[in-house]
Amino acid sequence: MKRNKLHIHWYPGHIAKAERKLKEQLSLVDAVIEVIDARLPISSSYTNITGLLGDKPRLILLNKSDLTERTEINKWVKFLEEKYCAPVLLCDTKNSKDFNIIIKKVTELSEPKIQALMKKGLLRRPARVMVVGMPNVGKSSIINKLTRSSKTKIGAKAGVTRQQQWVRINPQLELLDTPGIIPMRQDNQDVAAKLAFVNSISENAYSNEPVAQALLELLDEKYPVDVRKYYGLEAEEPLTIENIAIKRNWLISGGEADIARTSIYILRDFRDGKIGKFILDDMED
Numbered sequence: 001m002k003r004n005k006l007h008i009h010w011y012p013g014h015i016a017k018a019e020r021k022l023k024e025q026l027s028l029v030d031a032v033i034e035v036i037d038a039r040l041p042i043s044s045s046y047t048n049i050t051g052l053l054g055d056k057p058r059l060i061l062l063n064k065s066d067l068t069e070r071t072e073i074n075k076w077v078k079f080l081e082e083k084y085c086a087p088v089l090l091c092d093t094k095n096s097k098d099f100n101i102i103i104k105k106v107t108e109l110s111e112p113k114i115q116a117l118m119k120k121g122l123l124r125r126p127a128r129v130m131v132v133g134m135p136n137v138g139k140s141s142i143i144n145k146l147t148r149s150s151k152t153k154i155g156a157k158a159g160v161t162r163q164q165q166w167v168r169i170n171p172q173l174e175l176l177d178t179p180g181i182i183p184m185r186q187d188n189q190d191v192a193a194k195l196a197f198v199n200s201i202s203e204n205a206y207s208n209e210p211v212a213q214a215l216l217e218l219l220d221e222k223y224p225v226d227v228r229k230y231y232g233l234e235a236e237e238p239l240t241i242e243n244i245a246i247k248r249n250w251l252i253s254g255g256e257a258d259i260a261r262t263s264i265y266i267l268r269d270f271r272d273g274k275i276g277k278f279i280l281d282d283m284e285d
Contacts, residue, residue, distance in 0.1 A: 008192035030110035031057040035133035038062040057109035063138040065090040132180040212263035226276040
């Protein structure tokens, strides 16, 4: 994926501080739910997630799977399960049917830790989990869905230095209500571009026009027929913002293409799944 003119002005933030906070939260839970954008099964996962989690059991959720083609995303489920030795589930926050399966699976992952505590003479307690993930992968939506039936906060746990609030999902499961935020550090502009495509980076970090054109270039490589069909372009017509603007009659004074407006619509069309159901990562990545 060549992006000669594209540059995402990445703001890493307080990475070390964020990672320390995440590790503090991890010490309070038995298992972790990692949320990944199904359109970016690799790029939307934090690079050092395995190092951060250590041996903490992890459930990987490929969220927004409704924006991908089913056969293709099922291949990714198998691939990621083998890569990370962790269970992988498809998820769509518009559909609540998946959440009982998520609750059941993460409760199972927490059971070894609970059994170990009971062997030490402690009473059985509910499983404790937290949700982590990049911005805008659907973390908050999943947390809201998981807590939909119970808003009961049960307060701070004994022995915890800083008060952490917990939400009882059911008698067997508690959720740390402050989601673990995985900090972003990205030197790879191709990955940064993909995160911009799915709106996982602040819009202050980039301009719409070069990002929209970079998206068109990638779609032209992977799904040339689908994207041309959506915008009504012939096979021989270059896939450019200008050509799409002219085809849609999005023009400014003088009959010139309205590049700014068209760029916004291209990004919006992709993010809403209107152009098609796509996965932008390759397993070779």
